[in-house]
Amino acid sequence: GRYIKENPSIDRNDLGFEYLEAKAASSLAPFLDRNVDSKQLIDFSPYQTESITSPLLPIQCNMFVCGGMVIGLCISHRIVNATVLHKFSDEWAKASRIGIHRVDNIELSFSLAMLLPTREMVPESMYVLPLKPGLKTASKTFVFYRLAISSLWTNADNKGLKRLPSGLQFVTTVIWKALKHGKLRPSLIAHMLNLRGRTLLPISDDCCGNPIKPIFIRFFQEMSKNIQLQDLVSLVGDATTKTINECGKIDKGDDLFLMVNYSCREAGEEFERGGLDAYFFTRDAILSEF
Template identity: 35%
Template structure:
């Protein structure tokens, strides 16, 4: 299969952004993120028996029209980031809209085992863009069969996972039933968390993988598999080692993967090594700040769980669930005490300095997890039904992404590791 882009254009807001909104300061949380890194996802829509090329062309027109309309509410996405000035110029220059043709049939691409990493990344704009690029880039992909894949890339400078999927849901609603049915978002995070001096934490950079190729594995946990993991984690619930709470779907899947990673490291090194697991935590509704639920921007912190082995160490599933729960509970407790921007900045600084310390200790394994679970991932109905599948794009760095499956009761895990680590990890999956 090949992807050929045949059209590029800018989609501007259907109404001019008022002068009072044209200079949007970014928050101290937005500050720490690179300006050229984008968050991307792809939505896949198979063709139905009634559709043909004419209808498909109309879909692209509908997407462009509704994108222009929704940009009046999500007006910063039609602007440009002014590097060094700590604000978004909401100048209505527009989002970029690409149209591409894909050889082959979408159904073949979606077959399990044929989810080709290289092709998948051609269905969405690259995750690294020049600083002057539009903050939103959309790629409309038309397969020969009439199936569609819509790739969306948003600048991480002002967008987190919540904002990404809230925007996509709002755009789909606009396309399907009108922009007047969309709840307007809020872009005033800087009023709660204004920009700060960040020189103390600028040096934090995840470990570089150098020339090592990163391999990717997709693991699907259906509802039954997750129920089984919960049962295993709860085996000792009445004993001293068992969890004192009901583990969530996310916790047991994260624990299953982290446990396999710990044991893979043990097989590789001949002994258990200290291991840290990190997870992004959405702070909306978790602080004392009066932040609206529809607040857009980067409003997350990091949960850090740790395993420090000793002579009596065991790595049972319920143990790993407990470590994750303890890390998350500690982070949520920190958030609950935050009542102003200085408190948020203090949480941010401590987490970043802790991560810097961990990454500089080479004998410690660090496993970075991110979750898109509970976002409206599969609600993106533009008028022709919900997507058959939603995926991420490949990133050349180690990590784990978790997202809901279409049914909502399962979880897909995308694990990225260097080749030798991936081989050890795959062997451990059958043993845990």
């Protein structure tokens, strides 16, 4: 399909996807090291950034002199998020190893659009966080292995916690505390909650689109100067539990849209006022969960 800018929609015209082949003048082994610089992997991807005219699904097949192969795949966030992309990639890999007839049949669903408000209503109600000119942002990739997470938890002061956090909650809290460095400046962290199976609506696991809701956790100046790691862990856990419980009551598409839109507007207006450090976390859709 193709994206239509003038009338924001996806035209399912069955024109196929863009496929590229590239040859790398090296072996694959150096790129399999866990400490490889992620910037070195950019050339294996067909596109570094997405634009209005970018294909929705470009694929680049990279051949190495040793016979190894790396497939770089970019898919537009307009049609799917990481959950569906992971499932598609996993089944594709299975088909290559054991044969196309022995893998699960993926029938992607486009039913999410039927649950949301019509296009005529969205421009008036949808909140989009404006990008400020000259706004400085920074991104960083962190890799935590299971043993490292266990070691962090063992050495942490976790007394007084009402519930044990998930690995995702604990790791992001550790990063949050490290980034604050004892500063009392207000800050906010955000996780994205996958709404598949979280509401009373029929949103299937194979549903295309972006059925997600941000979970915002705030730290205010009036909080204790001596706030400890376990206090931040509790903030993250309480906000996550509250959001999941709210989502579990949603049984109408309009209510789902309004809930997501309101939370984005609330955080956006707070961010626009300034004086706030914001940390947005993305996560591996398969290996981590709330």
